[in-house]
Amino acid sequence: MSQTTLPGLALCNNAMLRRATRKLGQFYDDVLAPSGLKATQQGLLYQIHIGNEPTMGAIAAALVMDLSALGHTLKPLIRDGYIETFSDPADRRIRRVRLTSQGRIKLEEALKLWQVAQQRFEEMFGKEQAASLRAALDEIAALDFDVPPAAS
Amino acid sequence: MSQTTLPGLALCNNAMLRRATRKLGQFYDDVLAPSGLKATQQGLLYQIHIGNEPTMGAIAAALVMDLSALGHTLKPLIRDGYIETFSDPADRRIRRVRLTSQGRIKLEEALKLWQVAQQRFEEMFGKEQAASLRAALDEIAALDFDVPPAAS
DNA sequence: TTTCAATGGTGGCATATGCCAATAATTCGT
DNA sequence: ACGAATTATTGGCATATGCCACCATTGAAA
Numbered sequence: 004m005s006q007t008t009l010p011g012l013a014l015c016n017n018a019m020l021r022r023a024t025r026k027l028g029q030f031y032d033d034v035l036a037p038s039g040l041k042a043t044q045q046g047l048l049y050q051i052h053i054g055n056e057p058t059m060g061a062i063a064a065a066l067v068m069d070l071s072a073l074g075h076t077l078k079p080l081i082r083d084g085y086i087e088t089f090s091d092p093a094d095r096r097i098r099r100v101r102l103t104s105q106g107r108i109k110l111e112e113a114l115k116l117w118q119v120a121q122q123r124f125e126e127m128f129g130k131e132q133a134a135s136l137r138a139a140l141d142e143i144a145a146l147d148f149d150v151p152p153a154a155s
Numbered sequence: 156m157s158q159t160t161l162p163g164l165a166l167c168n169n170a171m172l173r174r175a176t177r178k179l180g181q182f183y184d185d186v187l188a189p190s191g192l193k194a195t196q197q198g199l200l201y202q203i204h205i206g207n208e209p210t211m212g213a214i215a216a217a218l219v220m221d222l223s224a225l226g227h228t229l230k231p232l233i234r235d236g237y238i239e240t241f242s243d244p245a246d247r248r249i250r251r252v253r254l255t256s257q258g259r260i261k262l263e264e265a266l267k268l269w270q271v272a273q274q275r276f277e278e279m280f281g282k283e284q285a286a287s288l289r290a291a292l293d294e295i296a297a298l299d300f301d302v303p304p305a306a307s
Numbered sequence: 308t309t310t311c312a313a314t315g316g317t318g319g320c321a322t323a324t325g326c327c328a329a330t331a332a333t334t335c336g337t
Numbered sequence: 338a339c340g341a342a343t344t345a346t347t348g349g350c351a352t353a354t355g356c357c358a359c360c361a362t363t364g365a366a367a
Contacts, residue, residue: 011205013293015269016276016285017176017183018198023292024176025324026219030300031169032325041325043353046170053163060315067178072354074317079352096315096362117167124168127298133168136291139284140175141165146279148182177354184355193355195323212345224324226347231322248332248345 027124034120038113042120044080045113048102051086052110056099058091067144085109179276186272190265194272196232197265200254203238204262208251210243219296237261 012018031042038045050062057065063073077100080086085106091097102110125133164170183194190197202214209217215225229252232238237258243249254262277285 012198012201013289015198015273016280016289017179017194017272019289019292019296020172020176020179021195021198021323022219023295024172026296026298027169027172029325030298033300041352042169043173046164046167046173049164058315067174068353069355070316071318071356075355076353094315094363098316120169121167123300124298127300128168128295132291136288137165137168137171139288139291140171143175143280144171144178146178146182146276148185148275148279173353181355193322210345220323221325222346223326223348227325228323246333246345250346 030124031117031120034123035113035116038109038116040109040113042117043076045110045117047076047080048085048106048110048113051100052102052107054100056101058097058099059088060097062100080106182276183269183272186275187265187268190261190268192261192265194269195228197262197269199228199232200237200258200262200265203252204254204259206252208253210249210251211240212249214252232258 028042035042035045040048047062047066050065051057054061054065059070059073059077062068063070066073068076077086077088081088084103086100086102088098088100091099128136180194187194187197192200199214199218202217203209206213206217211222211225211229214220215222218225220228229238229240233240236255238252238254240250240252243251280288
């Protein structure tokens with residue numbers, strides 16, 4: 004009877020977010036499977052595609068992702084020949100990323116599948132509700148939890 | 156100009172969900188850091204705590220998580236002495252999980268920090284909005300994307 | 308220009324998650 | 338009771354993500 008009395012983790016915003024992410028991620032991954040890409044990879048390719056040979060830092064910032072995490076995540080995509088990186092001639096610390104022609108083809112293929120997943124999900128969840136959910140999620144991603152000390 | 160014309164990934168429900176999860180996860184993790192637990196681990200300890208010596212399968216189902224993933228995630232917690240598993244006497248295939256006394260203490264400690272994170276987030280995002288967000292996320296976790304073939 | 312702090316990445320290590328192929332323990336049909 | 342089908346886990350391998358330490362390059366100060 005304990006479990007009916009205690010609050011459960013349904014109150015934790017973070018836990019609920021992760022749980023829904025697992026669920027939705029599996030669905031998008033399933034639909035994208037025929038392309039051989041995971042949803043995260045497709046998103047990454049797309050982000051690179053819409054950027055203008057973006058820098059790693061720019062991509063990481065756009066995705067609210069740790070720079071080193073991004074680096075790790077790019078590796079399989081580089082290995083599989085979908086993207087390539089190159090140093091910015093003006094500042095050799097900077098590395099820019101772009102799709103290879105193979106990457107462009109693969110992205111196009113994956114986008115078709117993505118549309119299927121996206122549509123199917125919104126059909127079940129509600130297009131309106133999906134839009135407001137995305138808005139809320141965007142707000143969260145933009146929140147500025149003030150960094151602790153920052154003794155300037 | 157490409158990037159101002161093309162839709163960006165803000166339309167992808169899955170990508171937005173992941174992005175928000177990264178952001179919020181980092182925040183909760185930061186706040187929980189003094190306890191030495193990640194937010195995922197705290198959530199797991201809590202889930203075990205409110206269950207009645209739950210089975211691995213029950214926990215995985217509640218969290219909409221792959222059973223093997225759960226197994227992997229439990230390892231550090233077992234290693235650190237916060238939880239322990241034991242076979243169900245009635246069905247030795249089943250393994251049940253429970254907190255150790257050390258785990259109960261650690262969970263209590265982490266819960267205090269969790270409240271701080273939870274409160275701070277809701278203060279910024281809005282208590283009402285957080286509640287409806289959780290409701291939406293719960294709905295997603297409960298969706299039944301009909302499994303493909305299932306030729307019964 | 309010599310030096311040094313700041314910027315941008317990479318590599319190592321650890322957790323989070325998933326899929327698939329064993330394994331072990333049960334259950335069931337005959 | 339025996340062997341097939343089922344159930345509950347574990348282990349191996351791969352991606353997703355983060356933190357921290359370290360290296361290369363710049364830009365600014367002395």
